[in-house]
Amino acid sequence: MAYPGYGAGPGGVPGQDPLYGYFSAVAGQDGQISADELQRCLTQSGISGSYQPFSLDTCRLMINMLDRDMSGSMGFAEFRDLWQALNGWKNTFASYDRDHSGTVEGHEMQQAITSMGYRLSPQAMNCIMKRYSTNSRITFDDFMSCCIRLRALTDHFRRRDTTQNGSATFQYDDFIQVTMSV
Amino acid sequence: MAYPGYGAGPGGVPGQDPLYGYFSAVAGQDGQISADELQRCLTQSGISGSYQPFSLDTCRLMINMLDRDMSGSMGFAEFRDLWQALNGWKNTFASYDRDHSGTVEGHEMQQAITSMGYRLSPQAMNCIMKRYSTNSRITFDDFMSCCIRLRALTDHFRRRDTTQNGSATFQYDDFIQVTMSV
Numbered sequence: 001m002a003y004p005g006y007g008a009g010p011g012g013v014p015g016q017d018p019l020y021g022y023f024s025a026v027a028g029q030d031g032q033i034s035a036d037e038l039q040r041c042l043t044q045s046g047i048s049g050s051y052q053p054f055s056l057d058t059c060r061l062m063i064n065m066l067d068r069d070m071s072g073s074m075g076f077a078e079f080r081d082l083w084q085a086l087n088g089w090k091n092t093f094a095s096y097d098r099d100h101s102g103t104v105e106g107h108e109m110q111q112a113i114t115s116m117g118y119r120l121s122p123q124a125m126n127c128i129m130k131r132y133s134t135n136s137r138i139t140f141d142d143f144m145s146c147c148i149r150l151r152a153l154t155d156h157f158r159r160r161d162t163t164q165n166g167s168a169t170f171q172y173d174d175f176i177q178v179t180m181s182v
Numbered sequence: 183m184a185y186p187g188y189g190a191g192p193g194g195v196p197g198q199d200p201l202y203g204y205f206s207a208v209a210g211q212d213g214q215i216s217a218d219e220l221q222r223c224l225t226q227s228g229i230s231g232s233y234q235p236f237s238l239d240t241c242r243l244m245i246n247m248l249d250r251d252m253s254g255s256m257g258f259a260e261f262r263d264l265w266q267a268l269n270g271w272k273n274t275f276a277s278y279d280r281d282h283s284g285t286v287e288g289h290e291m292q293q294a295i296t297s298m299g300y301r302l303s304p305q306a307m308n309c310i311m312k313r314y315s316t317n318s319r320i321t322f323d324d325f326m327s328c329c330i331r332l333r334a335l336t337d338h339f340r341r342r343d344t345t346q347n348g349s350a351t352f353q354y355d356d357f358i359q360v361t362m363s364v
Contacts, residue, residue, distance in 0.1 A: 011260045072312040127363040130254040169351040179361045181309040
C-alpha cells in the first residue's frame, strides 16, 4: 500500500523537489529571490522553451502577484505556486501559437482569456488588446504579463467584493496600492 | 495692440508648431500614431536627452493614458498634451538625478510623487517602490511609466468618485477596463 503524499506533503521537501535546485541556485542565504534573481532563475530553468526569456518587468509582476507580505522578494513556496501558474499559461499560449512564431493574434488571446474562465465584455477585451498587442500580435512575454496582471487584479477585486455580486468599493489609497503594484 | 492667441488659438496651427514636425514625420496619412510610431517620434525628438529612449511598453502606456476614443492611436492634440506632461516629469526626474546617473533613489521618487500633488500612505508608496525599483533605484523609463500610470489611474478613479470623498465603486468589468489599459 502506498502512502499518498508521503515525502511530498504540503510545503514539500526542498531537498527532493527538482524545482528547489533552480530556486536555491539564485536564492542565497536568505532563502528569498528578488526580481532580477527570479529572471536569472527562470532563464536558467528553460521554462520559456523556445520563447524569449522573461523581461525584468514581467518578473517584477510575478513577484508582486504572489508577494503577500509586500517584501518585494519571493520564498520557495511562492516560487512553486508561480511555477505552476507559468506552466499553465505557457501551455495555453503554445496551443494558440501553432506556427511557433512566438506570437499569437488578438482574437486568439481573447479565446485564451475566455478559456481561463474570465468573462469580460468586448470593451474590456479591447482594452487588453490595445495594451498588449504590437501590430495586432501579442508576444509571449506580453501574454504572460497580461495573465499575471489579470489574475492579481481579479484576486484583489474579489477580496473587496464582499457580497460576491460583481461590485467593489475602493478607497483611493487602497485603489492605488492594488493597481500600482502590478 | 496685440490679439492674444491670434494665430495660435485652441488647437494650434500645425504648420507653425515645431512639435508638429516630429509628429507628422511619423503619423502618415491618417494623422494618427501608434505606439511604435510614437516610440520612433519621441526618440527622434530627443526628448529623453541623455536618458535611455522610451521603451515600447512605456509608449503604449502613453497612448492609453490619453486615448479617449480607445482607438489605440494618438492624434496631434493628444500628442501635444503628452509632450507637455513628459517634459514636466522629465524635469522633475532630472532635478532629483543630480549626479546624472540616469536613476533616482526610492526616497527621491517618493518626494517627486509628493511634489506632484499626490497624497499617498507609506504603504502605497512602498507598493510603487517595489513595482518600479531595481536594486533600490528607479530608471528614467520606469519613472515615466510610473507617472503615466499614476495619473491615468487617478483620473479614472476621480471620475468614479462622484461625491469626491475619496471612495469609488467599480463593477468588475469596468475595473478591468480601467486597470488593464495602463
